[in-house]
Amino acid sequence: MSTVVAIDGPAGAGKSTVARRLAERLGYAYINTGSLYRALAFAAKSSGIAFSEIDAGFLNRCELEFRGADLYLNGCKLGDELRAPECAQGASVISGNPLVRDYLMPVQRNSANGQWIVMEGRDIGTVVFPDAEKKFFVTASPEERARRRMAQSSEVAADATFESILADIIARDERDSKRAIAPLKQAADAVLVDTTGMSIDEVVEYIAEMCR
Ligand code: C5P
Numbered sequence: 001m002s003t004v005v006a007i008d009g010p011a012g013a014g015k016s017t018v019a020r021r022l023a024e025r026l027g028y029a030y031i032n033t034g035s036l037y038r039a040l041a042f043a044a045k046s047s048g049i050a051f052s053e054i055d056a057g058f059l060n061r062c063e064l065e066f067r068g069a070d071l072y073l074n075g076c077k078l079g080d081e082l083r084a085p086e087c088a089q090g091a092s093v094i095s096g097n098p099l100v101r102d103y104l105m106p107v108q109r110n111s112a113n114g115q116w117i118v119m120e121g122r123d124i125g126t127v128v129f130p131d132a133e134k135k136f137f138v139t140a141s142p143e144e145r146a147r148r149r150m151a152q153s154s155e156v157a158a159d160a161t162f163e164s165i166l167a168d169i170i171a172r173d174e175r176d177s178k179r180a181i182a183p184l185k186q187a188a189d190a191v192l193v194d195t196t197g198m199s200i201d202e203v204v205e206y207i208a209e210m211c212r
Contacts, residue, residue: 005133006121010177014138029069032069037095041094054097098181119132126187
């Protein structure tokens, strides 16, 4: 039986940094589920397949596996290539495909593997682990999220402006929260953490305290 701390929330809310630091702090394993969607977008792009054409045949050729917090695609470790803006947008587009979500469900559940784990995504507390011991919905205003994104140079295109990043964030929020299956939404029993105006340290401290 795994003990799961679910961290869900919109793009750019600082979830990844918070979830990773929280896992270190609690001595739990850490899994970032967004990287699975990004990996499939990356695989589609690398094989010249349009995001709208992802089907069962394509998915069966993509073997995804976490080894610790590292993600492997067909035996190759993935890294910074997943942070590219086109992988983020592609992930958001393909995440509305039910075949993709069904395919990734067991990968996510198996990655917990009986461990004590912090798992981060959009639907961990609502769909993947609805019985998670602790659930947090981490968010911040779109403007604050755009400012934070802008500070992460690896995540933004070279010619990006504050306005274009804000528009991307709003478009992703819209797609993620309006999709028919597993939309981004706060679980009824999740604690809302609005990080606008809070430092990462403060957020980690606050959540760690609630996990004790
Ligand atoms: O968290 P990250 O920004 O890496 O996620 C990329 C995209 O993957 C999200 O915009 C969302 O569309 C999708 N995603 C999802 N469910 C998850 C994690 C990510 O639909 N559990």
